[in-house]
Amino acid sequence: MTLATGSTIGIVGGGQLGRMLAVAAAQLGYKCHIYAPDKAPPAAEVAAYFSRSAFDDEAALARFGGEVDVATYEFENIAAGPLSALADHAPLYPPRAALEIAQDRLSEKDFITRLGGRPAPYAAVSTPDELDAAVARIGAPAILKTRRFGYDGKGQARIMDTADIGAAWEAVKGAPCVLEGFIRFDAEFSILLCRAPSGETALWDAPENVHAHGILDHSSVPAAPALRPAIAEAQALARKVADALDYVGVLTMEFFATAEGAVFNEMAPRVHNSGHWSIEGALTSQFENHVRAICGLPLGATDLVVPEVTMQNLIGEDVTRWRDILSDPAAHLHLYGKRQARPGRKMGHVTRLIGPR
Ligand code: AMP
Numbered sequence: 001m002t003l004a005t006g007s008t009i010g011i012v013g014g015g016q017l018g019r020m021l022a023v024a025a026a027q028l029g030y031k032c033h034i035y036a037p038d039k040a041p042p043a044a045e046v047a048a049y050f051s052r053s054a055f056d057d058e059a060a061l062a063r064f065g066g067e068v069d070v071a072t073y074e075f076e077n078i079a080a081g082p083l084s085a086l087a088d089h090a091p092l093y094p095p096r097a098a099l100e101i102a103q104d105r106l107s108e109k110d111f112i113t114r115l116g117g118r119p120a121p122y123a124a125v126s127t128p129d130e131l132d133a134a135v136a137r138i139g140a141p142a143i144l145k146t147r148r149f150g151y152d153g154k155g156q157a158r159i160m161d162t163a164d165i166g167a168a169w170e171a172v173k174g175a176p177c178v179l180e181g182f183i184r185f186d187a188e189f190s191i192l193l194c195r196a197p198s199g200e201t202a203l204w205d206a207p208e209n210v211h212a213h214g215i216l217d218h219s220s221v222p223a224a225p226a227l228r229p230a231i232a233e234a235q236a237l238a239r240k241v242a243d244a245l246d247y248v249g250v251l252t253m254e255f256f257a258t259a260e261g262a263v264f265n266e267m268a269p270r271v272h273n274s275g276h277w278s279i280e281g282a283l284t285s286q287f288e289n290h291v292r293a294i295c296g297l298p299l300g301a302t303d304l305v306v307p308e309v310t311m312q313n314l315i316g317e318d319v320t321r322w323r324d325i326l327s328d329p330a331a332h333l334h335l336y337g338k339r340q341a342r343p344g345r346k347m348g349h350v351t352r353l354i355g356p357r
Contacts, residue, residue: 001197003069003295005029008049010068010090012061013075014041016336016346017271020279021074022047024287030295035064036075042336043074058085065089072249072294074270076103077149093248093294098269101245105147105178105266112264115244117237119264120256121181128169134179135165141182144168146175156214158182183263185256189223189231190274191238194289195247196299201239202289204282204302206231207274207311209254215344218312219274221281221304227257234262241267250275250290273313273346278302280332280351281309307355319347328352 009025011018014036022032022043031048034041037055044050053060055078062085065071071090080100087096101111109119123134135142140162146155157168188211192204208223209216223231234255242251252272256263275286284300292299319341325331335348
């Protein structure tokens, strides 16, 4: 079914991802309604409507569902109950099953393993004894990650040797966790895929990603040629995941490239920071194709428009350089309109297209 132009897309979450989705939706003639608990979220500044309510307010989400023609999300930490209240009133894409799997690092790794993918060695941990046993089995170094509510390196503690076990358990405050073996990777990359309700699938060139302190620092496209075999393997897995979930919208999967191939790190059932380069760098951006998919429109081509594209995040105080960045006439600057530049906060990004068009 095609959503008529002029219809309203509901977006749960009001951050920069919602902001860029709303801009892409407006270009196609749709209106956006943002749902977020914050007073003045970045997405609401560029959207037609804004509802300010908590992510766990079932009644408010049901009301919101009644006011939109289709709903999507740019934020993953919505509990199953409130989510079904929303899904009872509006078609919700990507499907709820994708969100529920990706919300929990353990079910995500189990799911990927079932489909033939390869995560880092892992073990479920919910007591100090289980942590001791998991470290004995997996070895150190390892990373203890909370199963839920972790992002940008939050909710994680490194265990370099057994002496760190106590501090790691305290750092996660006894939350249910997974322990992951430390992967000595050559590089990190992500797969960005968009699937339409018809099953039509589009893949962008896989960006190579560099993280600093657990947060994405920059992405480069295309990835180094040495990563091609791992990327091909990861793309095949991403297609399987999307088909298994009857997925609609953009799906992101993050991987480590190792000598043995692609090791799955995590997935996000949404548009992703490592795909921001596609706004100027691809014929159709991740945001536009996500809108097209959830509105039942044909997907746009995802080819690169130049041989090489880079995207640099502006984190915290980096954003104070925005005026200097603009002195490079080829820089595409995106600012998210956040007032406070707290350390670790994503404030904007810069995309550069390299080579002839
Ligand atoms: P995450 O939030 O789980 O994606 O972790 C953020 C970043 O920490 C990743 O992109 C990696 O750079 C690093 N990291 C996470 N898990 C592992 C692992 N098992 N082995 C090595 N590095 C990791």
